[in-house]
Amino acid sequence: EPEVTQTPSHQVTQMGQEVILRCVPISNHLYFYWYRQILGQKVEFLVSFYNNEISEKSEIFDDQFSVERPDGSNFTLKIRSTKLEDSAMYFCASAGLAGTREFFGPGTRLTVL
Amino acid sequence: AQRVTQPEKLLSVFKGAPVELKCNYSYSGSPELFWYVQYSRQRLQLLLRHISRESIKGFTADLNKGETSFHLKKPFAQEEDSAMYYCALSSTQGGSEKLVFGKGTKLTVNP
Numbered sequence: 001e002p003e004v005t006q007t008p009s010h011q012v013t014q015m016g017q018e019v020i021l022r023c024v025p026i027s028n029h030l031y032f033y034w035y036r037q038i039l040g041q042k043v044e045f046l047v048s049f050y051n052n053e054i055s056e057k058s059e060i061f062d063d064q065f066s067v068e069r070p071d072g073s074n075f076t077l078k079i080r081s082t083k084l085e086d087s088a089m090y091f092c093a094s095a096g097l098a099g100t101r102e103f104f105g106p107g108t109r110l111t112v113l
Numbered sequence: 114a115q116r117v118t119q120p121e122k123l124l125s126v127f128k129g130a131p132v133e134l135k136c137n138y139s140y141s142g143s144p145e146l147f148w149y150v151q152y153s154r155q156r157l158q159l160l161l162r163h164i165s166r167e168s169i170k171g172f173t174a175d176l177n178k179g180e181t182s183f184h185l186k187k188p189f190a191q192e193e194d195s196a197m198y199y200c201a202l203s204s205t206q207g208g209s210e211k212l213v214f215g216k217g218t219k220l221t222v223n224p
Contacts, residue, residue, distance in 0.1 A: 004156075033211060042216040043157070043199065048209040055209030091157065095210075101147075102212060104157040 002026045004105035006092050012111045013082055021077045021108045023092030031095040032075045033102060034067065036060070036088040043091065049075065082112045115140045115204045119215035126190050127223050134185040134218045136174075136200030145203040146176055146183040147212070152196045160185075160198070170194070190222045 005024045013019050025032050034046040048055040049067055057065075066078045075094075079086055089109050093102040116139040126132050138144055148160040161169045163176040163183060174185045183200060200215040 031210070035212070035214075043201075043212075043214040045211045045213065048211050050209065056211065093212075101159045101162065104149075106156040 004092055004094055004103050006105035006108050010109045015084055015112055016081050019079050019082055021090050023075045023105055024073055025075055025094030026103055029094035029096050033093040034077045035091045038088040084112050087112045115206055115213050117200050117202055117213055117215035119200055119218050121218045123219050125221045128192055129189050132187050132190040134198050136183045138181050138202050140202055147201045148174055148185050149199040150196050192222045195222045
């Protein structure tokens with residue numbers, strides 16, 4: 001079965017630095033998502049992306065966050081100036097059609113020091 | 114407001130015992146409910162969705178609109194069922210379809 005991949009698996013950064021989390025969705029999927037999970041808390045929706053634009057973003061997804069699909073295969077999440085509270089597991093997901101199951105990547109653990 | 118509640122953070126049973134993981138939801142519309150499972154060091158995987166009405170790995174879940182519940186059940190738990198279980202609903206409020214998750218229940222099946 002095809003899988004969503006994410007790199008890196010673990011990213012450590014200093015507060016204030018920019019990070020880019022990378023995802024390769026399943027190749028024929030059209031809908032892309034980022035979720036995050038702070039340690040001990042629930043998985044939270046960040047942003048959805050369809051047709052090369054953001055469909056919806058949550059309150060968490062402020063101006064420090066951006067997403068991009070630069071080359072038709074990668075789907076990236078950029079955090080411009082990381083804060084301590086951005087430390088979390090970040091999951092990428094993709095879906096073929098609206099209303100179909102979302103396939104999740106393995107996650108990137110971001111640690112902000 | 115859309116919300117998924119999993120009241121049990123931890124659940125521990127013995128092998129062969131029945132198990133029920135509780136999930137309640139709040140959603141102003143016709144909900145679509147899912148159970149996702151995350152085994153140790155693995156990714157979130159879809160276990161089952163209510164519209165499929167299927168049984169996966171012996172697990173079933175019935176949507177009860179009256180009680181706004183979608184509890185996950187298995188009559189005889191196995192050690193390999195030990196994992197984190199997340200109940201989620203698919204929400205279109207806000208403009209796009211996305212998943213709203215509960216906090217998860219860690220199931221431990223003891224030998």
